[in-house]
Amino acid sequence: MTRFAADVVTLARKDLRLELRARDTLPAMLLFVVATLVVFHFAIPNSSSRLAANGLLWVAILFTALLGLGRAFVPEREHGVLDGLVLAPCDRSAIWLGKGLAALAFLALAEAVALPAFALFFWGVGGATLAGVALADVGICLVGSFVAAMSVASRARELLLPLLFLPLAVPIVIGGVGASVASGPGRYLAFLGLYDVVFAILCWASFEYVVTE
Amino acid sequence: MITARALTKRYGTKRVLRGLDFELEPGGFLVVTGPNGSGKTTLLRLCAGLAAPTSGTLDVSVDRGRLGFVGHEPLVYRELTALENLDLYGRLYRVPERRERIGMLLERFRLWDARSERVATLSRGMLQRLALCRAFLHEPDLYVLDEPFSGLDDAGAELLDRELAERRANGTFLVATHDPARLERLATARIAFA
Numbered sequence: 001m002t003r004f005a006a007d008v009v010t011l012a013r014k015d016l017r018l019e020l021r022a023r024d025t026l027p028a029m030l031l032f033v034v035a036t037l038v039v040f041h042f043a044i045p046n047s048s049s050r051l052a053a054n055g056l057l058w059v060a061i062l063f064t065a066l067l068g069l070g071r072a073f074v075p076e077r078e079h080g081v082l083d084g085l086v087l088a089p090c091d092r093s094a095i096w097l098g099k100g101l102a103a104l105a106f107l108a109l110a111e112a113v114a115l116p117a118f119a120l121f122f123w124g125v126g127g128a129t130l131a132g133v134a135l136a137d138v139g140i141c142l143v144g145s146f147v148a149a150m151s152v153a154s155r156a157r158e159l160l161l162p163l164l165f166l167p168l169a170v171p172i173v174i175g176g177v178g179a180s181v182a183s184g185p186g187r188y189l190a191f192l193g194l195y196d197v198v199f200a201i202l203c204w205a206s207f208e209y210v211v212t213e
Numbered sequence: 214m215i216t217a218r219a220l221t222k223r224y225g226t227k228r229v230l231r232g233l234d235f236e237l238e239p240g241g242f243l244v245v246t247g248p249n250g251s252g253k254t255t256l257l258r259l260c261a262g263l264a265a266p267t268s269g270t271l272d273v274s275v276d277r278g279r280l281g282f283v284g285h286e287p288l289v290y291r292e293l294t295a296l297e298n299l300d301l302y303g304r305l306y307r308v309p310e311r312r313e314r315i316g317m318l319l320e321r322f323r324l325w326d327a328r329s330e331r332v333a334t335l336s337r338g339m340l341q342r343l344a345l346c347r348a349f350l351h352e353p354d355l356y357v358l359d360e361p362f363s364g365l366d367d368a369g370a371e372l373l374d375r376e377l378a379e380r381r382a383n384g385t386f387l388v389a390t391h392d393p394a395r396l397e398r399l400a401t402a403r404i405a406f407a
Contacts, residue, residue, distance in 0.1 A: 003307075010304045014290070014297075021292040021331070075290055083263055084288030084347070088305035089278025213265045 007090040011098025016105060018075055025071045029110040033064040034117055041121040053122040054129070054180040058173050060114060061107075061133065062140070062166075068106045069144040070161055072099055073152040082152070086211050096207040100145040107137050128189070132179030135192035136172045139199060143168050146203040149210050171195050214239045214355060214385045215260055219269035222255050229255045232269065235404060237387060239354075242399045245389040247406025253389035254285065254359055256404075260387055261357045273355070275385075278306060281353030283361050287344035291333040295324055295343050298332060299350060306351040318346040322372065337364040345373065349380070356380070358388045362395065370395075 019025055040056045076082040085095050111133060115125050144165055151160035172195065178188035215237040222230040229252045237243045245253050258264040260273055261282045273280075282288075289298040296315065303311035319325045322342040327335060332343065341364040348356070361377075362370050374395070377386070381399055390396060393403070 007305060010301065014293070014301050017297070018290060018292050075292065079289070079291055080284070080286035081288050081290055083282075083284065083286070084302070085305075086263065087261065087277060087280065087282055088302065089276065089307075090305050213263070 004091050004094055007094035008097045008101065011085075011094060012101040012105075015099060015102030019102070019106065022075075025068050026106050026109060028071075029064050029068050029106060030113055032067050033060050033110050033114040036060040036063065037114065037117050037121055050123050051177075051181050053118075055177055057114075057118050057122070057129075057180070058136075058176045060118075061111065061136070061176075062169055062173065064110050064114070065103070065107050065137075065140045065144060066162055066165060068103055068110070069141075069148045069165065070158065072103055072145055072148040077152045077157075082211065092211055093204045093207040095211065096145055096149060096203060097142075099149070100142045103141040103145055104137055107141060111137070126180075128185035129180040131189055132176045132185065132192060135179075135189060135196060136176040138196045139172050139192065140169060142196065142203055143199050146207060146210065149207065168199075214241070214274055215243075215387065216272045217269065218271075220256075220259070220266055220271055221268045222252070222259060222264065223267045230259075230266075233404075235402075237385060237402065239385050240382075241401045242381065242386040242396070243388070243402045243404065244393050244396050244400040245387070245404045245406070246391070246393045247404075251406035253406060257282075257357050257359045257387060257389055258284070275355045278351065279354040281348035281351065281356045281358075283344050283348045283358045285359060285363075287332075287340045287347070289332050289340075289343055289347060292331060294329050294331055295319065295335070295346075296328040298343065299346060302347050302350055308351050314350065315346075318350060321376070322346050323368075338366050338369050341365055342369055342372075345376070349376070352383075354384060356384050356386045356388070358386070360389060360391065362390065362392060 037060055044052065086092060119125050147164045148161055151157040151164060154160050172192065175188045175192035175195065179185040179192065182188055217233055217235050220230055220233040245256060247253050255264065259266055259271055261280060262277060299315045303315055308314055319328050322345060324339060324342055324346065327339060335343065345361065361373060365373060377399060388396060
């Protein structure tokens with residue numbers, strides 16, 4: 001394993017361990033996504049289209065992810081630990097990728113509950129939707145972790161994260177909804193894959209400047 | 214090891230450091246004193262690379278991985294145990310024989326019995342000793358210590374006295390303190406902020 005990969009695994013494992021101890025992110029994400037789908041179930045008429053229902057699924061996923069991302073850097077912010085990580089002799093983008101992988105694990109677990117719940121309340125989830133969700137999750141967590149690190153230094157961090165993240169997530173929603181409802185989902189999945197690659201490179205290259213003065 | 218010329222740092226309109234010049238040779242022990250808010254912490258954060266100067270030059274000729282930093286916060290995760298925190302930093306710093314070294318430091322700083330307790334349950338003095346373990350874990354070449362005696366009881370302070378005296382021969386030190394008399398016999402240079 002390369003040094004970079006080893007550092008990413010070390011940092012991601014630390015975040016998973018912190019969540020196992022504190023349990024203050026994943027339970028909130030699970031409750032939120034289920035509650036949101038229940039509200040949508042009662043809020044929209046039974047005759048609503050599959051298109052509308054799929055749109056609601058993506059809204060639920062996006063805001064659930066936002067809930068988790070809002071807490072991503074809380075342990076580092078509250079105790080100044082980010083200074084300790086920044087001083088360590090590892091590539092600083094390993095901090096971002098480790099955080100992104102941990103966020104991805106939390107979001108995947110939330111979706112493991114949300115997708116069956118969606119199938120129960122609305123429509124079954126097809127293979128194209130699952131592929132779209134998987135690709136979208138990667139983009140959401142990588143970009144979201146980057147933006148969360150940017151906003152953590154700000155006094156208005158709770159406002160800044162959604163304000164920065166949601167515009168960047170619009171292409172993910174377009175690609176995800178397209179993959180869920182289009183007859184040919186391939187180009188939407190390719191679009192999501194391209195988004196992931198482009199933004200992963202941008203975040204990796206610029207994270208150093210986010211965590212240093 | 215550290216050379217500063219006309220070093221200035223501003224936070225907004227507030228000038229914290231104003232045209233500071235100093236040199237710290239390898240093996241030197243520079244003690245920084247001054248009242249609260251005089252710029253001691255800012256100087257140490259600049260030297261550690263945690264902040265950037267507003268103007269002037271600062272050359273710190275040591276790799277990031279060879280620097281040991283103790284700040285106002287212990288820089289450890291409260292929900293992890295002392296052992297888990299040191300293991301995390303040991304991995305990131307590629308400390309050879311990590312487990313043995315962590316065990317030795319925990320013993321030396323009298324934290325071995327508390328090694329499996331969550332950091333959130335430790336006292337202020339124990340947290341400071343853990344912060345010192347974290348900073349000393351990778352045997353740094355440059356020690357940047359901001360109030361290292363803060364929160365330590367008499368036994369802890371004596372422990373740190375002995376530790377600094379032992380490490381003095383193999384390291385360079387930049388230490389901010391309100392108790393310069395304690396470091397008098399180790400110091401080779403002093404900066405006193407007004």
